Amino acid sequence: MDRVGVDEFRQSGLAETRPITEEESVQLGEAIGRVSSREVRSHLPLPWFRRSAVDGYALRAADRAERLRVVDKVTAGRPTARRLGPGEAIEITTGAPMPEGADAVALVEESERSGDFVRVREAVEPGSHVSPVGEDIRPGQIILDRDQIVTPVAVAALASQGHQAVMVWRRPRVLIVSTGDELRPLGTPLAHGQVYDVNGAALEALVRAAGGIPVRGGVWEDRYEAVRAGMSALLDRDDWDILVTSGGTGASIPVFQGRDVRELHDLLPAVAAELGTLIHHGIRMSPGRPTALARLGQRPAFLLPGWPYAVLVHFEMLVEPAIRQAAHLPQGRRRAVAARLATSLSPMPGFTWVIQVRVSTDNDGTLWAEPLLPPPPPSASRVMTQMLEADGYIIVEAETDLPQGHPVTVWADPLRHREGKP
Amino acid sequence: MDRVGVDEFRQSGLAETRPITEEESVQLGEAIGRVSSREVRSHLPLPWFRRSAVDGYALRAADRAERLRVVDKVTAGRPTARRLGPGEAIEITTGAPMPEGADAVALVEESERSGDFVRVREAVEPGSHVSPVGEDIRPGQIILDRDQIVTPVAVAALASQGHQAVMVWRRPRVLIVSTGDELRPLGTPLAHGQVYDVNGAALEALVRAAGGIPVRGGVWEDRYEAVRAGMSALLDRDDWDILVTSGGTGASIPVFQGRDVRELHDLLPAVAAELGTLIHHGIRMSPGRPTALARLGQRPAFLLPGWPYAVLVHFEMLVEPAIRQAAHLPQGRRRAVAARLATSLSPMPGFTWVIQVRVSTDNDGTLWAEPLLPPPPPSASRVMTQMLEADGYIIVEAETDLPQGHPVTVWADPLRHREGKP
Numbered sequence: 032m033d034r035v036g037v038d039e040f041r042q043s044g045l046a047e048t049r050p051i052t053e054e055e056s057v058q059l060g061e062a063i064g065r066v067s068s069r070e071v072r073s074h075l076p077l078p079w080f081r082r083s084a085v086d087g088y089a090l091r092a093a094d095r096a097e098r099l100r101v102v103d104k105v106t107a108g109r110p111t112a113r114r115l116g117p118g119e120a121i122e123i124t125t126g127a128p129m130p131e132g133a134d135a136v137a138l139v140e141e142s143e144r145s146g147d148f149v150r151v152r153e154a155v156e157p158g159s160h161v162s163p164v165g166e167d168i169r170p171g172q173i174i175l176d177r178d179q180i181v182t183p184v185a186v187a188a189l190a191s192q193g194h195q196a197v198m199v200w201r202r203p204r205v206l207i208v209s210t211g212d213e214l215r216p217l218g219t220p221l222a223h224g225q226v227y228d229v230n231g232a233a234l235e236a237l238v239r240a241a242g243g244i245p246v247r248g249g250v251w252e253d254r255y256e257a258v259r260a261g262m263s264a265l266l267d268r269d270d271w272d273i274l275v276t277s278g279g280t281g282a283s284i285p286v287f288q289g290r291d292v293r294e295l296h297d298l299l300p301a302v303a304a305e306l307g308t309l310i311h312h313g314i315r316m317s318p319g320r321p322t323a324l325a326r327l328g329q330r331p332a333f334l335l336p337g338w339p340y341a342v343l344v345h346f347e348m349l350v351e352p353a354i355r356q357a358a359h360l361p362q363g364r365r366r367a368v369a370a371r372l373a374t375s376l377s378p379m380p381g382f383t384w385v386i387q388v389r390v391s392t393d394n395d396g397t398l399w400a401e402p403l404l405p406p407p408p409p410s411a412s413r414v415m416t417q418m419l420e421a422d423g424y425i426i427v428e429a430e431t432d433l434p435q436g437h438p439v440t441v442w443a444d445p446l447r448h449r450e451g452k453p
Numbered sequence: 454m455d456r457v458g459v460d461e462f463r464q465s466g467l468a469e470t471r472p473i474t475e476e477e478s479v480q481l482g483e484a485i486g487r488v489s490s491r492e493v494r495s496h497l498p499l500p501w502f503r504r505s506a507v508d509g510y511a512l513r514a515a516d517r518a519e520r521l522r523v524v525d526k527v528t529a530g531r532p533t534a535r536r537l538g539p540g541e542a543i544e545i546t547t548g549a550p551m552p553e554g555a556d557a558v559a560l561v562e563e564s565e566r567s568g569d570f571v572r573v574r575e576a577v578e579p580g581s582h583v584s585p586v587g588e589d590i591r592p593g594q595i596i597l598d599r600d601q602i603v604t605p606v607a608v609a610a611l612a613s614q615g616h617q618a619v620m621v622w623r624r625p626r627v628l629i630v631s632t633g634d635e636l637r638p639l640g641t642p643l644a645h646g647q648v649y650d651v652n653g654a655a656l657e658a659l660v661r662a663a664g665g666i667p668v669r670g671g672v673w674e675d676r677y678e679a680v681r682a683g684m685s686a687l688l689d690r691d692d693w694d695i696l697v698t699s700g701g702t703g704a705s706i707p708v709f710q711g712r713d714v715r716e717l718h719d720l721l722p723a724v725a726a727e728l729g730t731l732i733h734h735g736i737r738m739s740p741g742r743p744t745a746l747a748r749l750g751q752r753p754a755f756l757l758p759g760w761p762y763a764v765l766v767h768f769e770m771l772v773e774p775a776i777r778q779a780a781h782l783p784q785g786r787r788r789a790v791a792a793r794l795a796t797s798l799s800p801m802p803g804f805t806w807v808i809q810v811r812v813s814t815d816n817d818g819t820l821w822a823e824p825l826l827p828p829p830p831p832s833a834s835r836v837m838t839q840m841l842e843a844d845g846y847i848i849v850e851a852e853t854d855l856p857q858g859h860p861v862t863v864w865a866d867p868l869r870h871r872e873g874k875p
Contacts (some may be wrong), residue, residue, distance in 0.1 A: 059654050059657075060654060060658060061661070062658070063661050063662050064662070077837055079648075080645060080646060082646075084830075084833035084834065085830075105646075106675065107634060107646070108633060108634030108635025108636070108646055108647055108675070109634055110645050110646035126633075126635060126759075127635075128645060128646035135831075155831065156831060158831075158832075159830075160830065160833060161833060162833035162834075163833075167834075167836055167837050168838055174841060182866055183655050183659045183662060184765065184840045185841070186655055186657075186658040187652075187654065187655035187658075187837065187840065188837055188840070189654070190649055190650065190653075190655065191649055191651045191837055193639050193640060193641070194640075195639045195640040211529055211530060212529060212531055213529040213548060213549075217481065217612055217615050217617045218615060218617040219615070221501070223502060223532050223550060224502060224504075224527075224529070224549065224550040226501075226548075226613075227612055227613055228612065229609050229612045229613045230609075231612075232482060232608050232609065232611070232612035233608055233609035233612065235481075235608075236481070236485045236603075236605040236608040236609075237605045239482065239483070239485050240486070240605060245482060247482075253528065253529070253530070337547075339609050343605065408506075408581075408582065409578060409580070409581035409582050411506035411582060411583060411584035411585075412506065412584075413589045415499055415589050415590055415596075415609065415613055416589055416590055418606045418610070419596060419610055421606075444605075444606075
């Protein structure tokens, strides 16, 4: 199976991913960041009664009288039943309902009170300082679009209608499986050769940050029977929308080809092809060339390599777009910052090379991106420490060398971004 | 009390706000976005055993032999007890522990297997393709700083050490109180002149988005006794760190001055001065000049106006920095985008004017910010609809008119941001 480019892989992943169709109701105060599943129109105009926009005196503009008798007082929430007659005024506060018979308000700053009377310095026009019914929100106006992220402003608009809850799309459930005989759960002792399941924990965090609900599917042993049994069991479960695995995707394929699948240690794509449809296996991308995409029971399965840096990058470039599509979220959560290469760089022609960088600012305010490259073979590679040190990554798709100072875009972790620095 | 500038008010708010000192333990998969309360150092080197960085054959570099006898096989998680002798090789997979006696690995791609023997095409150096103990993470290395946001990478690093949980700062609890006789809880019927408590719901959402825990404190009536009783009761409660109120901050102060405080409808700052220390009352900012800052039982109280747009802007410019400081979060969560003014604008000299804008992009890719201004008095104002239409806001502190095309910074809602458009 030919390696495909990053864009083709990503588009295939999106094509395999259905937007979630189930809705749920969430309390207004907890709806922040969720995506509305229904258009909401106002049923209550705002304001729903004529109200004063200022502190002052409600009056009849037609009176054009300088001296009015103050016959009552209304404050917000405390209306009066009294109807305003000719030559009368009613003291009124901001937000209070206009008395019957009154059609304008004179500003308190432009009035002089004396006992039961008030002098209004200038005649007021009908409607002055009065908010008519529906001036802000008309009945039937759209206050929340379908597929809109619920923001604090949307919450305010929904609250103005008295809604206690809002209908949103259920979050996509992302099943996370790690593969490898060497993997042990966190918090347990390690025997020789064993390591902790780093990718399972990292994927749980990544899924949550991307807007999905992580569902932990445990660890599959690196044997054909174990992987086949594990993957078969998933087909019958309806508690996941997207599958993400790490490890076992096939670094050995060019070498072990011709052997029986049961002998392979990297066998997830092979089992996925048996139980579903293998759509892609191999991507022209570094890190992580052997990533695969499959369809399992009409649901997308992203089979990522086992190297933690590859898991991070492939998740962000391939899996997160699918999760966000399923969640009805817009694409493009990451922050992009313009910088310049701190060193020259020889690209990998034909490949998308994702390189972690550290960013520093010089005296001119220019951001410089210093590539964090693993040592070349036959040395082995530092991975976790470079990931901890990185401020973001650059995506290099050039065919020829990039000189020092070449402009690059640094993609930064949205959790870490601050103004001025990624 | 003199009106102060925005920066002075914000700095005073920060000075009154203690960073949270209580910690809590959260499960690793749920720690995303939280702030670590302790530096974490590695106790386990990574790798903690010598391991192969590739698929191939473990051997003794000193052998320099072309033909080696394959005596065993090790895979990740399945070590061998066999010690490698002279002229011997052991088949090995990526991540598997190096056998005793072996000091290098030959790539499978550069080896030819034939039965029990393997030919290695080129001699290998000692250490080739072997990850020594601690190559990636040394014992005692800092893998999580104190006051660092927990990112997916941090989760991966903690998981590599076997940690199931991480210590983080407790989130600040922000008590939210609305004032006004006209306010009714969501979901209840309205009598004439009553409206729903929009600000309470909006503040709950804003607090959550800012990293705080909202604590709803209900609604106080607009009477001196009610406000004094409500505020007094708060002094004895230890379930809040920051108080935010909306409404009742004093639009009427220049008018009603000289009257007894019991007659005022806008009386929160007055009661705060009685029960605590009033630090500021009035800010040179539009919207929302009458905002106040008080100290109540050694805790900060932000007394915001009642106008929803003022609540939104004052929260983001004054309260959110305090919440983030209390939460040990870095300042600067909002996304800034460069744009140009779509229309000329007459500023408010001496005031910080926060103006909501709609952003559009022309054919050249230039972003244009169109100010959304309320209609001038004596008309009343549309508020909610403008808030729903806005893409962000600009902050204008100029003394003279700004021409069309003038460069501005648009501050966008981080929940809504997408690449290319705020």
